[in-house]
Amino acid sequence: MNQAIICLLVSRKLPQAVTNYLAPSTVKLKTQPPSPRNEEWPEVEKAEKLARGAALKWASGVFYRPEKLEGLGHYRNRETQRNSSIQSRLKSTVQSYLEGVSTGLEQLRLAVQEVQSVCQDMGAARWALLDCADRFQDLQQMRALMAEHVQLASVVQVLPQLFSVHEVFSHTLQLLHGQQLLEAHAELMMMEHLRDDILSQLHLRGLSSAQATVLSYFSGLQELNESLAKQLWGIVGSSLKLVQEDPVLFVTAIRIIEREEKIDDTLLLDATFLPPGRPKGWRQKFYHVLQETITAAHFNAIRMDAEGPGLAKHLAALQKAIVSELQVVKDLMVQCVPAHYNILSVCTATYHRALGSHLQDILREDLDKQSLFLLLEWVLRMYPSPEVMGHPDLIPEVDVSSLGPLISPELVDQTERKYVEKVKASVLEWMQRTLEVEFKEWFREEEPEMDHQGFFQSALPVIVMQMLSENIQVASLITDSLQQKVYNMALEELEAFLGRSVEPLPPLPNPCRPWVPTAQPFYPWGCVPAPEDHQVPELVAPSTSMVVLSPRGEVPASLQAALDKMQKKACQLLLEELLLDLQPFYMQLPSRKWLSGSQLVNSMCEVIDRYTKDFSHVRKPAFTLLLMESELLVASQYLRALMQKKMVCKSKEERGQFCERLLQDATQLRELFCSLGLDRRQQSLEAVFALRELICLKDPALLSLEVLGFITKYPDVSDEHISTLLELRGDVSKDVRHVVLEMMAQNPQPLPEGYRPIFSTILVPAPELPFCLRKAKCA
Incomplete structure (x- = not known):
């Protein structure tokens, strides 16, 4: 039983070993001790030992009880049948392998026979070729003779053409002189083809040294090419005239150019050999000559x-x-x-x-x-x-x-700038001459020209605006950019013109000044209209020929600044004249004589009224400005005179008299300016009324509240101004003054927007040092 089990295990464990290692002969599984063959295959021996051990382990596990031995026969029969089946399959497999090996051996035998046959045939062919080697040498000589015969035959064929080359050259030259260009070009192409064919053959055979002889023989082709090309380019140069009169010659030139272009294209495709002078590129030359002709003609x-x-x-x-x-x-x-x-x-x-x-x-x-x-x-x-x-x-x-x-756009912009510079120089020169003439007109001893309403007037603004507008309108005919450049230039020149219009005015006069014409101070106002009436050229659409006010009706900021500067200069001149005449009256303020009720303010009103009559020659916007500035000048100078410390109230009655005089003067001056057309809300004389309230206050202890209200209304007033006013009362102690000044320091007032300063322009005399004696004694 053990032998059967071992055989069974060997058959299960070693099917691959049998397939790989057993020789193609009969396979027999034996249990005898290892033979010398088994020693050659140690894997078989190892597998057999493993199979035996596994079988013994299986048998000891199955038959370890006596009652299990009853099924021993059943196990023996089953394993015997299985062993027989395995052996039969092994035999069939080995048999199929043996049959395949037999077939392979037969095929190898046939291949060997065929190889031997081929070797015999190749040996015979080799001996045959060795026998024909001498005959091949005889054929090589025949081939050389045949090639030489072919060359000689080719030469014989072209000999008539070669002998007639110079004759053809002369005939072609005659055709060119007779302007038979197509026929001349046909013969020229034939000669070039013959030359190029000969040169190509020499190139293929490596006979480069012979090419120089061929080129010298065909040297006349170069002259013919140049003569033909000269006529062609002459025709192209007069093509515009020829196509109108006789286009046949021009068409002939184009046909010749196209022939040459096709020859160039063909030769360029065959890159083995390129004849001398190729490619000619006559089409590009045609374009070049045509372009040069057009450029040179105009x-x-x-x-x-x-x-x-x-x-x-x-x-x-x-x-x-x-x-x-x-x-x-x-x-x-x-x-x-x-x-x-x-x-x-x-x-x-x-x-x-x-x-x-x-x-x-x-x-x-x-x-x-x-x-x-x-x-x-x-x-x-x-x-x-x-x-x-x-x-x-x-x-x-x-x-x-x-x-x-x-x-280029850059050159256009540069040209526009040059044009604007030229226009600017012309405008500047013209304006300068016009201003000189205008200035002489206004400074004559005669009265200036007036309009129907009695206002001083001048044609200069209209002339200047018209001249600038015309330049802008002319520029609008070109481009918007040029129009914009001229417009900007016009604004700059107009601004400069406004500045130059007040430059000729003399400086501040002095008491010994010579006589100045009455119209002189009003010259700027008549020379250039007020801002509301001042026309500024507007940049309008090119389709519009009108020149109106600036865009949206607004004056540019720079131009407005120039106008304001001019107005201030003119106003300053007039106010200096007014101040010069009013100064003697202000010198008497305040004084005991003034308190007694002198006619000081009446005289001041007469001087002011006389000046305002001169103001009436200026149109209303400027007149209102002059009136406001005059009223501010009168008010500020009045306050300046009060603060010169010329007088201190010695008693309550004198202080009341002082306040009454302030009320009368301020009321009279205010009514005067109201009658001249200046609204009370626009007047600065209200500061005199407010100052009067400070002086009229009976209880000095309430001065801090009164001063607080005063600085709230006039935030530009300083500590020195308030100190001077308190000294003017004559009854304010140092403690009260200290409280007032401390209150001012604790309540600084910012200047509101649009506030017209009045006290900031008034200088207060410096206080005297406490240890110094009176000036007269110190002197």
């Missing part, structure tokens, strides 16, 4: 006059020539050349490029403003218009927009 002419009518005539001639010649190209020349030449586009681009270069050369010269304007107008307006490149006979084939700008 743009390389004798130097013309760049200024005045000479430039206008030159541009008119260019305009006429460009339009007429492009019409000839479009209607006639296009029909004489192949479509792929794009002759109209080439000519249009040539005119465009040459004209742009020509105009750039002109712009490099020092041109006047008329010439610059003419060039800008011609380049930006005329050139793309229907009168030149947009001509009805040229469109739609000619599209100038596809060619780019005639001159």
